[in-house]
Amino acid sequence: MWISVALVVVLLAATTAVLLAISDLSKARSRLLDVVGPAVVSSQQLGADLVDQENGVRGYVLSGSADFLEPYENGLDRQAAARATVVVLDTPKVAEGVAAVDAALAAWRSEYADPAIAAVRAGSQVPGDAAGKQRFDAVRVALSALQAELAVQRAEGRAALNDAATNMAVTCIVALAVLLVAVLGCVAAVLVHVVRPLSRLREHVGTVAAGDFTHVVSATGPQELRVLGKDVDTMRTRIVDELDQAQQRNAALDAATEDLRRSNTELEQFAYVASHDLQEPLRKVASFCQLLERRYRDQLDERGVQYIDFAVDGAKRMQRLINDLLAFSRVGRHRDEQVVVAAGDLVEEARGNLSQVLEETGAQVEVGPLPDVQGEARLLTAVFQNLIGNAVKFRGEDAPHVRIDAEPRDDGMWEFSVRDNGIGIDQQYAERIFVIFQRLHAKERYAGTGIGLSMCRKIVEHHGGRIWLDTGTTAGTTIRFTLPGADVLAPVG
Structure with a gap:
C-alpha cells in the first residue's frame, strides 16, 4: 500500500513541477509576443506618424494648400492608437519614455505647429522654421530613447523566454529521472516485499498440493x-x-x-x-x-x-x-448387451408370446409408428408383454382394444403410451399399482401375483426412464413410460 502511495506522491510532484515550468514558458512567450512585440512595432509606427505630422505642417506652411494638412490630421489619429499599444507595456522606464515623447510633442505643437497653421490660415507672419526644427528634433530624441528602451524590453523578453524553455526542458528531464528512479524503487520494493513473500507462499502451497x-x-x-x-x-x-x-x-x-x-x-x-x-x-x-x-x-x-x-x-x-x-x-443383475432395437419388433414379439390369449379374447392390438430405442431387448419385451397382458386381463364387456404410441421428448427420450378400453384404474391408486404384491382385486376374480407392474417399473428405471399412470384418462387405462432413444446412451442402473 505504501509503495503505491509513494509512487503517486512522486508522480504528483513531478507533474506539478512540469506544469509550473510550462506555465512560466507560456507567460514568457505571451509577454514577448503579445505585449513587447506589439509595443516595439507600435513605437515604430508612432515615429512614422510623427514624421507625417511634421511633413504635413511644413508642406502647408510652404504651399498654403489645405491638402497638406491631411497627413497631419491622419497622423494625429494613428498616433493615439500606436501610443495606446505602447502604454500596455507598463514599466517605469517605458512610462517615462512615453511621457517624454508626449511632452516634446506637446511643446512642438504648442510652440510651432499650431501657431504656424493658424498664421497660414490668417495670412500673417509664420514663426521661424528654425524653432520648429529644434522642437521636432527634441521629439525625435525622446522617441529614440523610448524605442531604445523597448528594444531593451524585447531583449529581456527573449532572454526570459529562453530561460523558461531551458527551465522546462530541465524540469522535464529531472521529472522523468525522478519518475524512473521512483518506478525502479517501487519495482525493487515489490520484489522484496511482495514477489519474494508470494514465491515463498507458492512454495508452501505447492508442498501441500503435492500431497503433504x-x-x-x-x-x-x-x-x-x-x-x-x-x-x-x-x-x-x-x-x-x-x-x-x-x-x-x-x-x-x-x-x-x-x-x-x-x-x-x-x-x-x-x-x-x-x-x-x-x-x-x-x-x-x-x-x-x-x-x-x-x-x-x-x-x-x-x-x-x-x-x-x-x-x-x-x-x-x-x-x-x-x-x-x-x-x-x-432384473439388473444378469444384464444383456445394450443394443439399438426397434420398439415395433419388441411389440411384435410380445404379441407373439400372448397370441393364444389374444385369440381367445378377440383382443386387438393397434400399434402406431414406434422409434428405435436402446436397451436389453429381453427386458423391454417383458414390459410390453406385461402391459398388453394386463389390458387383456382387466378387460370390460367389450373385446379388448389396445393402442400403443410413442412421441419424442426434448431430453432425447421417447414417451410411450399403452392405452386400453378396460375397467380402468382409480387415480388414487396411481402409485400403489407399481408396488410389488399390491393387488386391487381379489385373486378369485383376477389371477396373478401382483408383480407385473412392479416388474415393468424396475425394468424401465433400469434403463434410465420412468413409468406412471396417466390420471387424465377418462375411459380405460393409459400407462406411460419413457425409454432412451437410439442416439442417447441409456444410464443403466
Missing part, C-alpha cells in the same frame, strides 16, 4: 499476504479434516459394499434354492394331491375334493409366485 497436507502454510510480507497465507492454511486444515471424514466414509462405504456383495451372494444362493429346492416339494405336493384326487375321488365327499383342489391351487400359485420373484430379482 500436514505442511503448515505461512506467509510474510504485507498484511494482505499474511492474511492470504492464514486463509490458505485454514483451507488446508479444512481439507485435511474433510479428507479424514471422507476416508472414514469410504471405509464405512467399503464395509457396506462388502455387506451388499455378501447379501447379493446370499440372494443369488436363495434364488438358486428357490428355483430348485423350493419348487421340488411344491411339485410333489401338487402331483400327489392330484394323484390322491384321481385315486380316491369316489371315496371322498364334496368337501374332501374341494380341500384337495385348494391344496393343488395353492401349490401352483406358490410356484408362479416363486417364478415371478425370481424374474423380478434378476
